[in-house]
Amino acid sequence: MSGELETQVLKGIDLNIESGEFVSIIGPSGAGKSTLMYQLSLLDHPTQGQIFIDNIEVSALPSDQRTLFRLNSLGYVFQDYALMPELTALENVVLPMLMQDMETDAAYAKAMRNLERVGLKEKADNLPSQLSGGQQQRVSIARAIAHDPKILFADEPTANLDTTTSREILKVFLDLHKAGQTIVMVTHEKEFAEMSERVLELKDGLILSDKRKK
Amino acid sequence: MKKYLISLQVGFFLAFRQIKRASIGTTVLIIFIMTLTFLNLVVVNGILVGLLTGSYEQFRDRYSGDILITPQERIANIEKSQTLVSLAKSLGGVEAVSARTVVSGKIRADLGQNPSGKESPNENGGSVVGIDPEDEEKVTGLSDLVLEGKALEPGDEGYILVGASLIKEYSNFADANFPGFTILRGVKVGDKVRLTINGSQNGSAVQISKELIVKGIIKSKVDQVSQRSFVLDSELRKLTQNIDLNVQEIAIKTSVPDTGEILFALKSQTDLSKVRVQTYKEAIPSFLRDIESTFGVLGNVIGGIALVVASITIFIVIFINAVTRRKYIGILKGIGISARAIETAYIFQAIFYGLTGSILGFGLVFLFLKPYFDQNPLDFPFSDGILAASVSGSLARAGVLMLITLLAGFIPARIIVKKNTLDSILGR
Numbered sequence: 001m002s003g004e005l006e007t008q009v010l011k012g013i014d015l016n017i018e019s020g021e022f023v024s025i026i027g028p029s030g031a032g033k034s035t036l037m038y039q040l041s042l043l044d045h046p047t048q049g050q051i052f053i054d055n056i057e058v059s060a061l062p063s064d065q066r067t068l069f070r071l072n073s074l075g076y077v078f079q080d081y082a083l084m085p086e087l088t089a090l091e092n093v094v095l096p097m098l099m100q101d102m103e104t105d106a107a108y109a110k111a112m113r114n115l116e117r118v119g120l121k122e123k124a125d126n127l128p129s130q131l132s133g134g135q136q137q138r139v140s141i142a143r144a145i146a147h148d149p150k151i152l153f154a155d156e157p158t159a160n161l162d163t164t165t166s167r168e169i170l171k172v173f174l175d176l177h178k179a180g181q182t183i184v185m186v187t188h189e190k191e192f193a194e195m196s197e198r199v200l201e202l203k204d205g206l207i208l209s210d211k212r213k214k
Numbered sequence: 215m216k217k218y219l220i221s222l223q224v225g226f227f228l229a230f231r232q233i234k235r236a237s238i239g240t241t242v243l244i245i246f247i248m249t250l251t252f253l254n255l256v257v258v259n260g261i262l263v264g265l266l267t268g269s270y271e272q273f274r275d276r277y278s279g280d281i282l283i284t285p286q287e288r289i290a291n292i293e294k295s296q297t298l299v300s301l302a303k304s305l306g307g308v309e310a311v312s313a314r315t316v317v318s319g320k321i322r323a324d325l326g327q328n329p330s331g332k333e334s335p336n337e338n339g340g341s342v343v344g345i346d347p348e349d350e351e352k353v354t355g356l357s358d359l360v361l362e363g364k365a366l367e368p369g370d371e372g373y374i375l376v377g378a379s380l381i382k383e384y385s386n387f388a389d390a391n392f393p394g395f396t397i398l399r400g401v402k403v404g405d406k407v408r409l410t411i412n413g414s415q416n417g418s419a420v421q422i423s424k425e426l427i428v429k430g431i432i433k434s435k436v437d438q439v440s441q442r443s444f445v446l447d448s449e450l451r452k453l454t455q456n457i458d459l460n461v462q463e464i465a466i467k468t469s470v471p472d473t474g475e476i477l478f479a480l481k482s483q484t485d486l487s488k489v490r491v492q493t494y495k496e497a498i499p500s501f502l503r504d505i506e507s508t509f510g511v512l513g514n515v516i517g518g519i520a521l522v523v524a525s526i527t528i529f530i531v532i533f534i535n536a537v538t539r540r541k542y543i544g545i546l547k548g549i550g551i552s553a554r555a556i557e558t559a560y561i562f563q564a565i566f567y568g569l570t571g572s573i574l575g576f577g578l579v580f581l582f583l584k585p586y587f588d589q590n591p592l593d594f595p596f597s598d599g600i601l602a603a604s605v606s607g608s609l610a611r612a613g614v615l616m617l618i619t620l621l622a623g624f625i626p627a628r629i630i631v632k633k634n635t636l637d638s639i640l641g642r
């Protein structure tokens with residue numbers, strides 16, 4: 001007996017996300033949005049059910065294989081940016097590519113291109129502590145997309161930002177989506193969710209609605 | 215193989231930047247602790263062993279020479295002493311030879327006084343050594359040991375050098391006060407003393423006395439020397455009626471580091487059942503060798519404790535570092551950085567602290583402490599303590615320190631890296 005109570009957060013979710021889609025997941029606190037995203041992004045492990053990405057049952061992969069899959073196929077943008085404080089903006093972006101064994105010069109060049117893509121080329125040598133919240137989130141996005149992930153996951157990426165900066169960040173996501181990037185984003189902001197092409201609304205662990213833009 | 219190399223590369227990438235951008239104060243403090251640990255490992259052991267090494271060197275330089283020839287137990291003297299002395303002097307690599315006549319005797323200082331029966335006589339017993347002052351000077355530099363007065367010179371008949379341990383005012387045992395213990399009191403240079411030794415007259419044993427003037431008082435850290443008195447060998451032979459010129463000690467000083475050939479030549483010309491031919495190390499009293507092994511064990515125990523302290527320090531440093539960075543470790547795992555690369559980063563940090571501390575410690579020992587102690591030995595009652603530290607021994611200790619540091623860095627990193635990725639990211 002561990003003494004812990006098992007809570008069923010997600011109930012009977014059956015979800016299919018197409019390549020190139022921009023999906024927003026919304027819902028009140030405790031609806032299970034983040035849990036769903038953690039499961040889909042392999043940061044957590046389902047106690048029941050299956051998750052497939054590109055026909056691979058990723059939910060069955062052992063821990064080290066999941067890490068490798070995250071490295072090669074998934075990108076993350078966290079609510080609190082989650083940059084390594086001792087690495088510069090450029091070093092934060094280049095890190096996953098070095099882990100992929102990309103040639104060092106090529107990795108740095110690609111990291112710089114991605115920083116340029118999010119408008120932060122001039123801040124490449126700055127440490128996170130020398131950047132504003134919006135700039136840190138852009139670095140986080142640059143890091144998430146630098147290795148060309150199949151899916152980009154974003155967990156409330158604008159939660160810590162003011163409205164203007166949030167809109168700028170959302171624009172970056174929309175630009176990425178236009179370029180063909182699959183994006184799954186959890187957000188509290190209905191306004192921002194409606195900017196995506198598909199909105200999943202969760203409540204009490206169930207999909208309440210699944211709306212696609214026409 | 216490739217994934218190991220990538221982990222190494224990424225681990226180094228992370229470690230380098232973590233160290234580079236860490237608090238300078240913290241980094242300096244950790245390196246300081248590692249340096250102290252290295253010093254604790256090398257210096258404490260080195261001083262303990264150095265005390266004995268210094269004692270051995272004193273024994274050789276002030277008493278035995280590089281080779282000491284003595285009679286076997288129960289044999290009165292070295293047979294054919296003069297032949298052996300001549301042989302030794304003829305051997306290549308032999309710098310000087312001192313033949314010593316050693317007898318037991320008693321020195322009495324209260325001449326002309328009549329102590330009441332209640333007062334103990336002002337006398338002391340010990341070995342009396344007959345020397346050729348010039349030969350002895352070449353082997354042991356006896357004049358360097360003169361504390362007061364002057365050394366014996368050829369022709370100094372009627373004079374005696376008295377060992378400091380025999381005189382209350384100079385002895386380390388001055389305050390000893392137990393029944394039967396006698397020691398000379400108030401003897402100064404120029405005083406007249408009476409030497410009484412066992413000799414023979416017309417074939418029968420008799421006690422022979424002679425009054426001598428104290429020419430000097432000698433003090434050495436080698437007890438064998440400080441407890442002796444020295445007179446001219448010619449005078450002592452006259453007193454003992456020793457006409458065969460056989461002596462009790464032959465000390466040989468060599469100019470070569472390896473005395474093997476000299477030793478072989480001497481042994482081959484000697485009846486080893488009656489005479490002992492020993493290197494100075496063999497001649498060292500066994501209690502000193504026992505102390506050496508005890509000090510060695512003590513040094514290793516203290517060194518072992520230092521290692522445990524160092525490993526706990528590194529463990530705590532890395533553990534606290536890893537715990538406070540648990541969220542970032544979770545994020546690293548989340549973005550696909552392998553557990554091995556993250557652990558490697560912490561191992562590299564531990565290696566950096568251990569290596570830098572060891573290099574600094576190494577420099578301190580061999581560029582500063584060792585030369586300093588060689589020039590200014592520690593003044594211990596029985597030796598001039600030096601710092602006995604060899605490069606190979608210190609490298610071995612640095613290696614052990616690195617190994618312990620490596621483990622102490624790896625284990626806490628492993629504990630934190632093994633935690634659930636999402637729990638680490640969310641801090642739960």
